[in-house]
Amino acid sequence: MPENAARRSRADAERNRGRVLQAADELFAEHGDQVQMADVARAAGVGVGTVYRHFPTRQALVEAVAEVRFAEILRHAREECLPLPDTRQALAGFLARIGRVHEEGRGVSSAIEAALGDTEPRGQIGADLLAVGAELVERGRSDGTLRPDANVADLYMIAGAVAAISRNAVGDWRRFIDIALDGLGPRP
Amino acid sequence: MPENAARRSRADAERNRGRVLQAADELFAEHGDQVQMADVARAAGVGVGTVYRHFPTRQALVEAVAEVRFAEILRHAREECLPLPDTRQALAGFLARIGRVHEEGRGVSSAIEAALGDTEPRGQIGADLLAVGAELVERGRSDGTLRPDANVADLYMIAGAVAAISRNAVGDWRRFIDIALDGLGPRP
DNA sequence: GCGGATTCGGAATCCGCTTCCGTATCGAGT
């Protein structure tokens, strides 16, 4: 079941792409930014040339790994958080997943920051995440979980903060989520 | 007035160190991470070898620049924030200075993050900043500006978040400061 | 003003990302 026959005709190429991506994910997670392209190639059992065939640049590889992580965050948000009846819990669960992913994949995370200067995803997944966030914030505003002037940008900003805190192990990000959501709650 | 005669006997060395530091500060602030050691040397009017004599590594140079910025934050905190009678204003002013410094020196800031994986200072200045923060938090707890369980680690964490947000231009960090301080305020 | 110690300058070296191209493999058509 080739995802797109016009784009990728050969099966071995697809398989190698997957191997490289997985090897990169694991190595980045374990050794962080200091992983070299040659290491990735060796771990994936291919030559450097092959790595570059699929990911034209080190940064592109890092982004591809990042996209996998963000896709997971999006899936979790849609399937686990949106259904929760308590909006506060939904928001906390969403942010907590971001914290956890960045904490576990600290290496990936810092590699992304180093490569992109920003930890948030772009493209389709980014847009979808924003949409889910907007929905949660809207719900929060109408059910009184959030103050009336709360908006997606606030959530986005807090998400970035959670990512930075967990990535750098600068403190207890779970506590931070509580503080931030209290701050975004209705004014007394 | 040699700061330490035993450590630095020759005056020209001291002068060159200063030139390099200043050139690096300006270049990092303007061009960010992409500045090369040779650029710094040229801008400072010295050879690369001289840069390396004073800062054994690119990272060491970045850290030295960072220390200058953090010293400025510390000075501001002590002289401008501590004297403020309103603790909330003092905390906001402290955090705002962090935001501003990171916003203006975005290049330095990301270079630091790239080099250290963390944006907070170490050593004496770091300890002093922590002490000032502790004093502010203590005041806030006793005068009711902050909730009873607030602690320095919370402030430290929020400071890290402000730094990350302003560095990455991920949102309005002034608004974030308000939200975070509301969250750290007394529970209703 | 002299001499040893210290610092300077920048060419040479090292290292990691990226490119290039001859070789190996795939798979559509027969």
Next chain:
DNA sequence: ACTCGATACGGAAGCGGATTCCGAATCCGC
């Protein structure tokens, strides 16, 4: 099943930037 053009592979060479090295220049106590 076999052939052939197209596609992908591997890894050596190219390149750019950080770091090292060492002879020349400069400083400072005497």
